[in-house]
Amino acid sequence: MPRNRFGTGHQCRRRIEMEKPRIGKQEFKERLERIREEMKKLDVQAIFVYGDEFRRENLRYVCNYWPIFDRGAFLAALEGEPIVLTAPESRAVAEETSCWPDLRNVPDMCAGYIDDTIDYPFADYKSLKGIMEELRQKTKIERVGIVGMDAMPQDLYANVEKSFGCELVGMDKVLYRLREVKSKAECACMREAGRIAQAGVEALLQTDLIGMTETEASGIAEAAARKAGAEAIVFTLCSSGKRTNYVVPRASTDKVIEDGDMVAIGIAAMYQGYTATCQIPFAVGTYSKESWEIIDALIRAWKTALPQLRPGNPMKNLVRAVRDQFRAEGLESYDLYPPMHGSGLAEAENPYPDENTERVFEPGMCFNTDISLFGAPGDSNRIEAVYAVTEDGYEALTPLVDAYCEKWLNSKA
Numbered sequence: 001m002p003r004n005r006f007g008t009g010h011q012c013r014r015r016i017e018m019e020k021p022r023i024g025k026q027e028f029k030e031r032l033e034r035i036r037e038e039m040k041k042l043d044v045q046a047i048f049v050y051g052d053e054f055r056r057e058n059l060r061y062v063c064n065y066w067p068i069f070d071r072g073a074f075l076a077a078l079e080g081e082p083i084v085l086t087a088p089e090s091r092a093v094a095e096e097t098s099c100w101p102d103l104r105n106v107p108d109m110c111a112g113y114i115d116d117t118i119d120y121p122f123a124d125y126k127s128l129k130g131i132m133e134e135l136r137q138k139t140k141i142e143r144v145g146i147v148g149m150d151a152m153p154q155d156l157y158a159n160v161e162k163s164f165g166c167e168l169v170g171m172d173k174v175l176y177r178l179r180e181v182k183s184k185a186e187c188a189c190m191r192e193a194g195r196i197a198q199a200g201v202e203a204l205l206q207t208d209l210i211g212m213t214e215t216e217a218s219g220i221a222e223a224a225a226r227k228a229g230a231e232a233i234v235f236t237l238c239s240s241g242k243r244t245n246y247v248v249p250r251a252s253t254d255k256v257i258e259d260g261d262m263v264a265i266g267i268a269a270m271y272q273g274y275t276a277t278c279q280i281p282f283a284v285g286t287y288s289k290e291s292w293e294i295i296d297a298l299i300r301a302w303k304t305a306l307p308q309l310r311p312g313n314p315m316k317n318l319v320r321a322v323r324d325q326f327r328a329e330g331l332e333s334y335d336l337y338p339p340m341h342g343s344g345l346a347e348a349e350n351p352y353p354d355e356n357t358e359r360v361f362e363p364g365m366c367f368n369t370d371i372s373l374f375g376a377p378g379d380s381n382r383i384e385a386v387y388a389v390t391e392d393g394y395e396a397l398t399p400l401v402d403a404y405c406e407k408w409l410n411s412k413a
Contacts, residue, residue, distance in 0.1 A: 020192060020229075021185060021188035021189050021191070021192055021272070022185070022189075022272060023064065023185050023186065023189065023272060023273075024185065025099050027183060027185055028062070028063065028064070028099040028100075031061065031062065031178070032062065032076065032082065034178055035047060035062070035076075035174070035175070035178065036076075036078055038171070038174045038178070039078060039145055039171075040078070042143075042145065042169060042171070042174075043143060044143045044144065044145040044169055044171070045077060045078055045139060045140065045141040045142060045143060045144070046075065046076065046077045046078070046132075046135060046141050046144045046145070047074075047075070047076055047144065047145040047146075047147065047171060048073060048074070048075050048144055048145070048146050048147070048160060048164075049061075049062050049063075049073060049074040049075075049147040049148060049175070050071070050072075050073050050146075050147065050148030050149075050151060050152045050156070051065070051066070051067070051071070051072050051073070051074075051148060051151075052067060052070070052071045052072065052112050052151070053066075053067060053068050053069065053112070054151075055148060055151035056273070056345075057179070057273070057344075057345035057346040057349070058147050058148055058172075058175050058345075059072055059073070059074060059148075060273040060345055061175060061178075061179055061273075061345055062074045062076075062082070062175075063082065063084050063098050063099055063100050064097050064098060064099050064273065065084055065086070065093070065094050065097050065098045066093075066097065066273065067086070067087070067090040067093065067094075067109075068090070068093070069089065069090070069111065069112065069113070070086070070087035070089055070090040070109055070110055070111060070112060071087065071108070071109045071110070071112050071153075071156065072084070072085060072086060072087075072090065072094070072109060073085040073106075073109065074100075075131065075132075075135070077135050077138065077139050077141065078139065079138075079139065080135075080138060080139075081100065081101075081102050082100045082102065083100075083102045083103075083104055083131060084098045084100050084102065084103050084104070085103075085104055085106045085108075085109050085128075085131075086103050086104065086105055086106070086109055087105060087106070087107075087109040087110040087111070088105055088110070088120040088122075088123040089110075089111075089120075090109075091103065091105060104126045104131060105123050105124055105125050105126065106125065106126055106127065106128060106131070107125055107127070108128060108156050108159055108160075112153070127163065128159060128160060128163035128164070129162075129163040129164075129165075132163060132164050132165075141164075141166060142166050142167065143166060143167045143168075143169050144164050144166055144167070144168055144169065145168075145169050145170075145171035145174070146160070146168050146169065146170055146171060146172075147171050147172050147174070147175050148172070149168075149170050149172060150172065176349065176350045177350070179344055179345060179349065179350075180342060180344075180349075180350055180351060180362075180365060181362055181363075181364040181365055182344060182364045182365070182366055182388070183364070186274065186344065186364075186366075187364065187366065187388050187395075189271055189272045189273070189274040190274050190276055190343070190344065190366050190386065190388060190397055191388070191395075191397050192229070192271045192272070192274075193269055193270060193271040193272075193274045193275055193276035193386075193397075194276040194278070194386045194397030194398040195228065195397075195398075196225050196228040196229050196230045196269040196271055196276070197225060197230075197267050197268065197269040197276045197277060197278035197386075197398060198278045198398045198399070198400040198401070199224050199225055199227070199228035200220075200221035200222060200224045200225035200228075200230075200267040200269065200278065201221060201265070201267060201278045201279065201280055201400060201401075202224070202400055203220050203221055203223075203224035204217060204220060204221050204265055205280070205282070205404075207220055208284075209257045209263060209284055210257055210258065210259050210261075210284050210285055211256060211257070212256065212257050213251075213252065213253060213254065213255060213256055213257070214238045214239065214240055214243075214251035214252045214253075214255050214257065215238075215251045215252070215253050217238060217240075217251070217257060217263075217265060218236045218238045218251040218265065221236060221265060221267045222236055222267065225267055225269045228269075229271060230269040230270060230271065231270045231271055231272065231273075232269075232270040233267065233268070233269060233270070234268035234269070234270050234275050234347050235267075235268050235347070236250075236251065236265065236266070236267050236268070237249060237250075237264065237265065237266040237267075237279070238250070238251035238252075238264070238265045238266075239251075239252075239255075239263075239264050239265075240255060240257045240258070240261040240262065240263045240264070241255070241257075241258060241261040241262065241379065242379065243255055244262045244263070244264040244379045244380040244381060245374055245375050245379060245380045247336065247372075247374055249264075257284060258285075259284065259285035259286060260283065260284070260285050260286055260287045260288065260291075261283060261284055261285070261287070261379075262281075262282075262283045262287065262291045262294070262378065262379035262380065262381055263282055263283060263284055264279070264281070264380065264381045264382065265279065266278065266279030266382065266384045267279070268347045273345050274344055274345060275343065275344070275345070275346065275347040276343065276368070276386040276397060276398060277343070277347055277368050277384045277386065278384055278385065278386070278398045278400065278401060279381075279382055279383065279384035279385075279401075280383070280400070280401055280404050280405075281294070281295045281298050281299070281381035281382065281383060282295065282381075283295065288378055289378075290376075290377045290378025290379075291378040291379060292378070293378060294373055294376055294378045294379065294380070294381060295381060295408070296408070296412075297325075297326070297329060297331060297373065298371055298372070298373060298381060298382065298383050299383070299405045299408050299409060300325065300409070301321075301322045301325050301326065301339070301371050301383075302369065302371050302383050302385075302405050303405065303409060304321045304322060304325050305318050305321050305322050305339060305340070305369065305371065306387075306394070307321075308321050309361060309367070309387055309389065309393070309394045310361060310389070310392070310393050310394065311360070311361050311362060311363050311389055311390070311391065311392070311393075312360050312361065313360055313361055314357065314358050314359065314360050315340075315351060315353035315357045315358075315359055315360065315361060316353060316354070316355050316356055316357045316358065318339070318340060318353075319338050319339060319340070319353055319354055319355050319357070320355050322335075322339040322371055323335060323339070323355060326373070331373055331376065333375075334373040334374055334375050334376040334380070335372070335373060336372065336374050337370070337372070338352065338353060338354050338355075338370075339369060339370055339371040339372070340353065340367050340368065340369050340370060340371075341353075341367065341368055341370060342365065342366065342367060342368075343366050343367060343368040343386055344366055347368070348368070351365070361389045362389060363389050363390055363391050364388070364389065365388070365389045366386060366387070366388050366389075366397070367386070367387050367389070368384060368385070368386050368387075369383055369384060369385045369386075369387070370382055370383075370384055371383045383401065383405070384398075384401075385397075385398045385401035385402065386398045
């Protein structure tokens, strides 16, 4: 019988995949129990969590399901197994990814972008009203918590309201709060996402970008991140020269990176739903003194910020450390927003502190620095790096950024 000469390598790859971090079924059960405790406080007897291709974070938090093209939802009462609501095209995806086995095809979950009704002749549909009646046979439901109300299409919300026939209570803030402090498994997923994101940036640093278009440069970063294991590229911000003055630019198919350009490329890579962003400020070829000064100011601000990232320290202290430095150097008019935000299932999530935030850093929180200057002479850039707060300080989850910045500072000594 012929032997597959690639067999050993494939087995090795599967073994490596098995060793990578995951969120296990037990953790999803624990999350559900914490949510149910919050439901009791609000006198809510069931919860409905909405998600789709773009607003996926809350749905992944409760069941790990992430639809493409279709919509999705999670429905759970105070007791019993939850129900995951799917559409026919996405059913197999839900079967593969959902941590809960009870899946129901619901017409309201179909084809988020299409006004026409798509004919699925073999679909076994259940209605929202029928599913709620099924839950009411087991328990009294007078108030239902809704998560994703801000992202839900109006037609879906109207049918939820009609089908459930009871008071709907917004619970977005509850899940935002529960997601703020990460478990060990979540931090491990963030660490892996950081490794993947920095692989994209490292590929850029090893490439002569002069003469390439911005889209070509973006492709190098994205390909390296995919090869490193990215589940998805959440976004790539790419600009060069004067285009770096755009705060959130997509890559231009026409702009060629020229000698002396400031280059701002940040990549947000997803792993198991968790997103880490990596960006290092640099310029190419022979660049101006003004560009050097902007890069230097950003790196020194990064160095000033990190000692403030420790448990028990008010978050405002880190924000003030960065902004005070920029003010002292006359750069405050180019400092457009706070230099850090929470990171996890969403690239930017709570907390998002400012100079008045009294809340303190807690172990298990993950943050993304976004230390930036926009519109300055010498053009613009930012430092994006991910950190997990530990019991005695922090762990760098994109250590390439730290090594780059330290090397820059040491070269001046």
